[in-house]
Amino acid sequence: MRVALEDVAVSRGACALSCSGVFEEGIHLVTGRVGSGKTTLALLLAGLLKPTAGSVRREGIGTLTLSLQNPEYHVTEATVRAEIASYGADPDGIADRCGLAGRIDDDPFHLSRGELKRLHLACLFAAEWDLLVLDEPFSSLDCVQKRLLCRRLEERDAGITVVFTHERQVLPGVDYLWEVGDGRASCLGPVREAIGRWRYAPPYLKLAIEEGRVPENIRFEDARKEP
Amino acid sequence: MKDARLRICCTFALSLAAFCSVAGAALVYLWWLLFSRRRRSLPALNTLALVAVPLAIAALAAEIASGGGLSYFFRLSAVFLVAFWAYGERVPGELLGAGVSLFGSRIGFDLGLAGEMGMEALSSLEDDIVQIRMALGLKGKKWGSGMIIPFGLATLHAQMRRSVERAALLAVRGYRGGGSICPCFTRTKTDCAAFFFAVIVLFLSIASLSDVFI
Numbered sequence: 001m002r003v004a005l006e007d008v009a010v011s012r013g014a015c016a017l018s019c020s021g022v023f024e025e026g027i028h029l030v031t032g033r034v035g036s037g038k039t040t041l042a043l044l045l046a047g048l049l050k051p052t053a054g055s056v057r058r059e060g061i062g063t064l065t066l067s068l069q070n071p072e073y074h075v076t077e078a079t080v081r082a083e084i085a086s087y088g089a090d091p092d093g094i095a096d097r098c099g100l101a102g103r104i105d106d107d108p109f110h111l112s113r114g115e116l117k118r119l120h121l122a123c124l125f126a127a128e129w130d131l132l133v134l135d136e137p138f139s140s141l142d143c144v145q146k147r148l149l150c151r152r153l154e155e156r157d158a159g160i161t162v163v164f165t166h167e168r169q170v171l172p173g174v175d176y177l178w179e180v181g182d183g184r185a186s187c188l189g190p191v192r193e194a195i196g197r198w199r200y201a202p203p204y205l206k207l208a209i210e211e212g213r214v215p216e217n218i219r220f221e222d223a224r225k226e227p
Numbered sequence: 228m229k230d231a232r233l234r235i236c237c238t239f240a241l242s243l244a245a246f247c248s249v250a251g252a253a254l255v256y257l258w259w260l261l262f263s264r265r266r267r268s269l270p271a272l273n274t275l276a277l278v279a280v281p282l283a284i285a286a287l288a289a290e291i292a293s294g295g296g297l298s299y300f301f302r303l304s305a306v307f308l309v310a311f312w313a314y315g316e317r318v319p320g321e322l323l324g325a326g327v328s329l330f331g332s333r334i335g336f337d338l339g340l341a342g343e344m345g346m347e348a349l350s351s352l353e354d355d356i357v358q359i360r361m362a363l364g365l366k367g368k369k370w371g372s373g374m375i376i377p378f379g380l381a382t383l384h385a386q387m388r389r390s391v392e393r394a395a396l397l398a399v400r401g402y403r404g405g406g407s408i409c410p411c412f413t414r415t416k417t418d419c420a421a422f423f424f425a426v427i428v429l430f431l432s433i434a435s436l437s438d439v440f441i
Contacts, residue, residue, distance in 0.1 A: 043361070046365075048361050048364070048365075065365055066361075066365055068358055068361070068362055070358070070385065072381055072384050072385055072388070073355070073358045073359050073361075073362040073381060073385070074362045074365070074366070075377065075380070075381055075384075076362075076363065076366060076368060076374075076377040076381075077377070086366060086368075087366065109380065109384050113388075
């Protein structure tokens with residue numbers, strides 16, 4: 001199971017991006033500045049954008065989905081119950097898991113953005129995806145929910161997960177690091193080898209590296225571990 | 228056209244000319260051929276269809292009901308062509324500068340700010356529509372009449388949320404009306420020629436041809 005990008009060039013509005021690389025099974029974390037092309041790459045991986053050059057080959061991928069940055073875009077139903085059902089998930093179970101059991105008959109647009117994001121992500125995690133692309137999944141979530149999301153991501157035992165994020169405090173353990181910048185997306189490599197070269201590393205990781213430690217992964221607790 | 232003030236004046240003059248008479252609309256088409264970037268001044272084909280189809284239906288209905296539908300379609304198409312040109316040439320922030328330059332730092336600033344926010348809303352609407360359609364596709368929903376209400380609600384909600392955030396931002400920054408800005412405009416000879424011909428087009432569309440040529 002993998003997604004191979006071969007000399008891909010793509011443009012979306014003012015953003016032009018090129019990329020070559022392979023997304024293998026595991027969790028890939030993609031970082032980059034605002035407007036660098038992360039969403040463009042996410043759309044490309046999910047097959048919602050066609051490359052202007054090169055090719056995107058999805059091998060062994062039967063099911064794929066993408067979580068857009070704004071959860072409101074995904075809403076299609078008039079109640080939380082119907083909204084959960086529209087993903088093919090169990091409404092009562094999901095609402096309970098999200099802490100929204102008491103609001104199951106409310107209009108999804110009456111939920112706060114954080115609640116809506118939580119609901120949308122819970123619906124996605126209720127299904128099995130070979131390729132799961134998450135564009136800014138941590139936005140609008142509080143620290144507790146971010147940690148829960150990290151746990152859900154780490155619990156995924158199969159498939160390719162690609163997380164595009166600006167998050168700098170609560171991060172999951174990942175397998176590969178990618179960077180998007182200067183019109184190019186590139187894989188820095190497996191996480192342990194790549195941490196030292198990661199330009200967008202959160203401050204706690206940079207501090208750990210300055211202190212001579214090489215964290216095994218990018219979680220806060222990894223940076224605090226003694227070698 | 229680089230000078231936003233000239234562009235606004237051209238837009239008003241040409242829209243009025245196109246709406247006033249069929250001859251005016253014909254001259255506007257000619258002006259558009261001369262001074263626009265032609266294909267690059269037009270939006271994407273589906274956006275163009277979204278505008279042209281309702282216009283054609285309204286024109287057909289008018290033609291059947293009382294006549295004059297063809298003329299209506301011809302004139303309104305010219306107005307939309309000018310609108311597409313003006314929208315395609317815009318640069319973020321210039322309406323604020325043009326507003327202050329034309330009407331001063333009180334009303335002009337407010338008008339410019341309202342114009343900027345309107346333009347930004349239009350621009351974000353394009354993105355909203357694209358992303359909502361993608362989200363529908365991801366859920367396996369087919370685009371059809373059943374999707375009009377969820378699509379409309381999601382679009383409206385996205386716009387309203389953005390408006391609330393923008394209003395809060397203005398309030399936090401202490402906006403109470405009016406403001407100062409020092410706009411700087413550059414213009415080329417082509418800009419001046421386009422403006423001059425737009426005024427001529429307006430004049431010819433309003434004045435009777437016999438008044439002009441005898």
